[in-house]
Structures are given as C-alpha cells and as structure tokens.
Amino acid sequence: MVLTLHKPDTATVSPCAKLAGTLTVPGDKSISHRVGMLASVSKGISRVHGFLNSADCVGLLKAMEALGSRTHLTREGDLYIHGTSGKLLEPATQLDLGNSGTAIRLLTGFLSGYDISAVLTGDESLRSRPMRRIEEPLSRMGAKIELTGPKGCAPIRVTGASLKGIEYEMPVASAQVKSSILLAALRAEGVTTIIEPHPTRDHTEWILRQLGLPVEIEGNKITVEGFGPNGPELHARAWNIPGDISSAAFWMIAAAAHRRGSVTLKNVGLNPRRTAVIEVLKRMGAKIKVYPEKKRDEGDPAGEVRVSGTKLKGTVIEGAEIPNLIDEIPILAVAGALAEGETVIKDAKELRVKESDRIQTMCENLKVMGVNVEEMEDGMRISGPARVQTGGMADSYGDHRIAMAMAVLALFSDAPLTIKHVNCIETSYPGFWDDLIRLGGHVE
Numbered sequence: 001m002v003l004t005l006h007k008p009d010t011a012t013v014s015p016c017a018k019l020a021g022t023l024t025v026p027g028d029k030s031i032s033h034r035v036g037m038l039a040s041v042s043k044g045i046s047r048v049h050g051f052l053n054s055a056d057c058v059g060l061l062k063a064m065e066a067l068g069s070r071t072h073l074t075r076e077g078d079l080y081i082h083g084t085s086g087k088l089l090e091p092a093t094q095l096d097l098g099n100s101g102t103a104i105r106l107l108t109g110f111l112s113g114y115d116i117s118a119v120l121t122g123d124e125s126l127r128s129r130p131m132r133r134i135e136e137p138l139s140r141m142g143a144k145i146e147l148t149g150p151k152g153c154a155p156i157r158v159t160g161a162s163l164k165g166i167e168y169e170m171p172v173a174s175a176q177v178k179s180s181i182l183l184a185a186l187r188a189e190g191v192t193t194i195i196e197p198h199p200t201r202d203h204t205e206w207i208l209r210q211l212g213l214p215v216e217i218e219g220n221k222i223t224v225e226g227f228g229p230n231g232p233e234l235h236a237r238a239w240n241i242p243g244d245i246s247s248a249a250f251w252m253i254a255a256a257a258h259r260r261g262s263v264t265l266k267n268v269g270l271n272p273r274r275t276a277v278i279e280v281l282k283r284m285g286a287k288i289k290v291y292p293e294k295k296r297d298e299g300d301p302a303g304e305v306r307v308s309g310t311k312l313k314g315t316v317i318e319g320a321e322i323p324n325l326i327d328e329i330p331i332l333a334v335a336g337a338l339a340e341g342e343t344v345i346k347d348a349k350e351l352r353v354k355e356s357d358r359i360q361t362m363c364e365n366l367k368v369m370g371v372n373v374e375e376m377e378d379g380m381r382i383s384g385p386a387r388v389q390t391g392g393m394a395d396s397y398g399d400h401r402i403a404m405a406m407a408v409l410a411l412f413s414d415a416p417l418t419i420k421h422v423n424c425i426e427t428s429y430p431g432f433w434d435d436l437i438r439l440g441g442h443v444e
C-alpha cells in the first residue's frame with residue numbers, strides 16, 4: 001500500500017470568502033470493503049461502479065489478490081473483480097492492511113472458516129487498535145485466532161477451523177465486530193444470532209441479502225443461517241456504490257456554517273444508519289435539503305444533498321445517535337466550534353480507539369486554533385462561536401478525518417493554517433484537496 005511519501009506531508013489552507021459548487025464525493029468506504037471481499041470469492045467477474053480507489057480499499061484488494069482473486073480498474077473508473085469461486089490460496093506473505101480497521105477486522109472473520117493460514121497486519125496505528133473484540137466472539141465460534149502483537153493487537157494469525165453458530169450479545173456497538181462475526185457465520189454449522197447494544201451501519205447485512213443470502217434483521221437482532229465449511233455459493237454481479245456520506249459531511253458542514261456557502265453533493269449514500277449527521281445539522285439550524293433518488297431495493301439508497309450557509313447553534317449529540325455518525329464526530333466538533341452556544345458530544349468513548357484517539361487529537365487541535373473546548377472521557381464540550389486563530393500548527397497525528405476536519409476549520413480562520421501529516425487523507429478521500437479548491441478554497 002502506498003501512502004504517497006514523495007509528496008510534502010503538510011498543507012497550508014487559506015480562509016475562504018465564498019464556498020460554492022457541485023461535487024460528487026468518492027465511493028463509500030464501508031461498502032467498498034465489503035464488496036471487494038465478497039466479489040473476490042464469488043463465481044465469475046463482478047463489475048463494481050463507484051469503488052473507492054483509496055489507500056485503504058486498494059490495500060484490501062491487494063490482500064484479496066494475495067488470496068487468489070484478480071482485479072482490473074478501467075480508465076472509466078469501473079473495477080472488475082475476478083472471483084475465486086469460493087476457494088482461497090494460502091498467502092505467501094503477511095497481508096498488510098495499512099490503516100484500515102474495517103479491512104483487518106472483517107477479513108479476520110471472513111478467513112476464519114477457510115482452510116488456510118494467514119497473518120494480517122497493518123501500519124503502526126492499526127497495530128495499536130483493539131482486536132480482542134473480534135478474537136473473543138470468533139474464538140467462541142471455534143475460530144483459531146492469535147493476536148501476536150502486544151496487548152491484544154495485530155498482527156493477527158488466522159488458521160482455518162470448523163466453526164459453529166453462536167448467540168452473541170455485543171458489549172460495544174461496532175459494525176466492524178458485527179460484520180466480522182457475520183462473515184465467519186456464513187461458513188459455520190448452525191445459526192448465528194448477534195444482538196447489538198445500539199443499531200450500527202448495516203451494509204454487511206444488506207450486501208449479503210443482495211447476494212441472495214437469508215439474513216434476518218429484527219430490531220437490534222441479526223440472524224444468519226450458516227452454510228457449513230464450504231460456505232455459500234456466491235455469484236458475481238454488478239455493484240453500484242454511492243458516494244460516502246462520511247466524506248460528504250466535510251462539505252455539508254463547511255457550507256452550512258459559511259456566510260456564503262452553497263454546495264450541492266450528488267449521489268450521496270443515504271443508508272438510514274449513516275444519516276444521523278444530517279439530523280444533527282438540522283437540529284443546529286442548518287439549511288440542508290435531501291433529495292432521495294435511489295431506494296434500498298435498487299442497491300444502497302442514495303440522493304442529492306443541498307446545503308446553504310446560515311448561523312448554526314449548538315446541540316447535544318449522544319446515545320444511540322453516536323454509532324450512526326461515529327466517523328463524522330471530528331467534523332461535527334468543527335461545526336460546534338463555529339456554532340453559537342454550547343455543543344456537547346458524549347457517549348463517544350469509541351473515538352479513543354479509532355485511527356487516533358479522536359477525542360484527544362481533536363481537542364488538542366481545536367485548542368491550538370483558539371476554540372474553547374473541554375475534553376471529557378467520552379466526548380467533549382465546545383463553547384462557540386470561536387474566533388478561529390492560526391498562530392500555531394494543526395497536526396492530524398496521521399488520522400485522515402482529523403486532517404480533513406482541520407482543513408475545513410481553516411476555511412473559517414483569519415489567516416492561513418498549516419496542517420502537519422496530511423498524506424493520510426489518501427486512505428479515505430483521494431481528491432479531497434481538488435474538491436476543496438473546486439469549491440473555492442485555496443491550499444498550498
């Protein structure tokens with residue numbers, strides 16, 4: 001996986017007088033991971049339109065190629081995945097999944113019922129993230145998982161084993177953990193039932209359904225019937241992946257808070273378990289309109305989102321809403337800094353184990369820019385509106401969403417802001433700087 005090291009790893013973003021235009025953000029990262037994995041073992045060639053061509057997703061495809069699939073990206077941007085008809089090769093080397101928690105957690109579950117052995121690893125950030133949360137339920141299913149890094153972290157050795165269905169009540173609301181178990185469950189004997197503390201994104205469930213597999217969803221309970229050690233026969237098909245709402249959120253908030261903001265975002269994924277950011281923005285007084293275009297049964301729901309600028313007001317973000325906007329919290333903290341009054345984010349302790357400790361890294365950066373923010377164990381309290389100062393330097397700490405959130409905040413400052421460690425943006429949003437410039441921003 002290549003993080004373009006030849007490029008300078010800092011960016012200086014200038015304040016922006018007007019923020020306007022129309023964008024199509026790149027494909028959904030969660031869906032791209034799942035489709036990349038499942039198409040790789042399907043029978044035949046799958047055509048994927050809208051696959052996210054980012055470092056995280058390319059890293060996953062490389063891992064799938066090491067396991068036997070072949071991929072080909074056309075000039076038009078469509079990806080063709082030649083599936084292995086359910087067979088996998090034992091990889092000759094470790095599978096390096098870079099910065100992607102989704103790839104390592106889902107692939108561990110996915111591989112645990114195949115008759116091969118593999119070692120899954122990643123960059124320093126990924127090797128410090130908790131993996132016991134998947135090892136525990138997968139081991140209960142009979143999987144052979146060894147966490148060979150310190151303190152329950154990757155590298156992870158997976159050795160194929162016979163699996164059995166389990167009933168599992170998840171201690172944390174995590175779509176990655178849920179999906180890891182669901183993918184393992186396909187090659188298990190018997191039924192697997194998962195109970196979530198709060199509903200989380202359900203892309204895996206819907207993609208499995210689109211592949212014709214019977215997955216039952218009943219409130220917070222998901223049930224899937226295992227196909228035994230040979231797994232189900234999956235057939236290649238065409239996939240159409242919408243734009244990632246987590247990427248669109250940067251521009252939604254930039255436009256919503258900007259005096260002269262007017263942005264239209266096309267083909268944004270509108271899975272109801274991902275749209276909480278829109279509800280929060282409405283509560284903050286944002287002028288935001290959604291025009292749904294594609295319903296669920298035609299693939300993932302998607303539509304156009306139009307946002308124009310106004311004065312935002314503070315809000316409280318907590319409880320069941322958190323899993324449905326977990327990746328948008330850094331940029332929602334920026335919205336809080338620009339809004340009038342207090343914004344409180346709580347019940348979000350999971351942020352401490354993301355690509356960085358996002359509570360700490362976000363609070364530190366906001367403070368550097370003169371924002372009045374108080375760090376809490378499970379979130380933060382922000383008093384706005386801030387007069388954004390640029391005396392210091394922001395630092396993403398290698399976390400793509402922190403880098404992009406700070407770039408958006410810089411658009412509201414009174415002088416240019418330099419952000420350190422911005423190459424990580426490639427993991428989820430290649431083209432971020434081009435889009436910022438397209439909307440009227442300036443970056444060096």
Ligand code: S3P
Pocket residue numbers: 029030031102173174175176177179201326327350
């Ligand atoms: C994801 C689930 C979330 C999210 C991550 C992508 C997924 O993680 O933060 O960016 O694709 O399932 P958790 O499952 O750890 O909450």
